[in-house]
Amino acid sequence: MATEREPVRRTTQQRGLVLATVKASGVEHPSAEAVFARVRDMLPRISLGTVYRNLQCLAADGCISVVHLDGGAARYDPSAEPHDHFVCRTCGMIDDLPAAGSPAGRRAAELAGHEVTDHAVVLYGRCRRCRAPSEP
Amino acid sequence: MATEREPVRRTTQQRGLVLATVKASGVEHPSAEAVFARVRDMLPRISLGTVYRNLQCLAADGCISVVHLDGGAARYDPSAEPHDHFVCRTCGMIDDLPAAGSPAGRRAAELAGHEVTDHAVVLYGRCRRCRAPSEP
DNA sequence: CTCGGTGCAAAGGGTTTGCATACAT
């Protein structure tokens, strides 16, 4: 069978701004809506659908990464490197963790005969700031 | 302030069947829809909303656990013990892993001053069965 | 008798998609 050629990417103003916005977001991990709001300040006619489409293809191209936390909205991360996250149960803050990898879990899966290609690790708890105010 | 009393749980046929269905599901990790379909065979008038409500309170009561994978539907797990999961990128099969815990990630978070109360680890790859057919 | 649970249906949040048009190549 002929190899399916995937569509050639065009560099549009919209895609550039979406990428730049995520890249500039630091540790904030904005949702699609947040990216939309920010991009719209510079390009008032952009649509939410376009933001979603661009976030999706930027992630597929390995320019950014997507973080899914529980059931909520997806969050976008400027770093494409696999790494872990810490989520504060109190304020929702998402911190990046240096790739911890969970070698133990990976090994267990490999012993079961599975091939582990990647992983997502999310730790939950209370962040430093939320810990300070009260309670021991 | 007066301590808020939470509602007394009543044992209904619906809740019993939802619990029994999840408990009987083994390693399958059914979605709410799947539980609904199965329970409806025994109780044709049950509604999907009731299934969701019961899954939610059973999880809150620590009788079962919920697994969120990427953006899709939540999956329900008969085991309330914290443990990890392996998800096959090919067939979607979800395997339970003996709690691997990811001590490295946890330590990194704690070094940053966060208090880790729990975590979710999902490994992705191809399961043993999907690995067999072709490709090296 | 109480008040938590149910069925139903409608609404909700997040994301995707069909279509005609715009524009990068």
Added chain:
DNA sequence: ATGTATGCAAACCCTTTGCACCGAG
């Protein structure tokens, strides 16, 4: 000229919620 990307709006999936009735305690 070609066909990808866009804007718009409708559709989609999963889940929650309002309401009147039912039934466990």
